[in-house]
Amino acid sequence: MIHNIMSEFLGTALMIVFGVGVHCDEVLNKTKYRGSGHLFAITTWGFGITIVLMVFGGVCINPAMAFAQAILGMIPWNCFIPYCVAEFLGGLCGACIVYVMYADHFKASENVVDSVAIRNIFSTNPNIRNLSRNFFVEAFDTFVFCHQFLVLQNILKKCFLSEWEFWYGQ
Numbered sequence: 001m002i003h004n005i006m007s008e009f010l011g012t013a014l015m016i017v018f019g020v021g022v023h024c025d026e027v028l029n030k031t032k033y034r035g036s037g038h039l040f041a042i043t044t045w046g047f048g049i050t051i052v053l054m055v056f057g058g059v060c061i062n063p064a065m066a067f068a069q070a071i072l073g074m075i076p077w078n079c080f081i082p083y084c085v086a087e088f089l090g091g092l093c094g095a096c097i098v099y100v101m102y103a104d105h106f107k108a109s110e111n112v113v114d115s116v117a118i119r120n121i122f123s124t125n126p127n128i129r130n131l132s133r134n135f136f137v138e139a140f141d142t143f144v145f146c147h148q149f150l151v152l153q154n155i156l157k158k159c160f161l162s163e164w165e166f167w168y169g170q
Contacts, residue, residue, distance in 0.1 A: 001079065004059075008066075008083050009090035011056040016094025018048025023121045024098060028105035029112045058153075063087055068146040095122055 022044035025033040033040060052061060060066040060075075063084040070080045099106070109118060116125070126134045 001082070004079065005082050005086045007056045007059050008061065008086040009093070011052045011059040011061045012087045012090030013094035013097070014055070015048050015052045015061055016091050017097055018051070019045045020095055020098040020121060021101065022048075024102040024105060027109075027113060027117050027121055028102060029109040031102075031105050061087060061090075064142045065146055065149065068150065072150070074150075 022033075022041050025031045026036055026041050028034065049061070052059065060069060060083055066075065066080055066083040066087070069075045070077050075083070106118070119125075126137075
């Protein structure tokens with residue numbers, strides 16, 4: 001179990017380094033890719049998630065995914081809380097790494113870049129505040145993400161069973 005917990009921690013940290021790092025590049029002053037746009041950011045996020053899944057295998061890297069897999073019996077319930085703690089700490093560690101890497105850019109962005117844009121590097125907030133609708137959007141998006149990931153995982157397992165066993169040992 002310690003191997004899985006370390007994989008959750010390291011996988012989440014690496015994903016956050018990619019994702020938050022690209023937002024720093026896009027938002028902060030004096031970065032190479034400042035203002036490069038949404039497509040650049042989502043492509044890099046996707047690349048980061050892909051790398052994490054290729055390096056660490058069957059990790060959840062998200063408490064919602066760990067919860068979905070526990071409900072479906074894909075991971076034991078006694079792993080749920082340790083996975084979530086590891087993912088939280090991995091996300092925190094990844095964010096701290098990015099903050100240290102971009103510390104000079106954060107300083108150069110003070111009073112130049114909108115403070116909400118800087119805050120949104122590490123968090124999200126809706127442009128129009130309607131809490132019930134905002135919650136529904138996040139819950140629906142999380143459901144779609146988890147559902148599609150689990151369906152894809154099941155399809156890959158059926159189509160490439162021997163390769164799956166080779167890479168993931170299941």
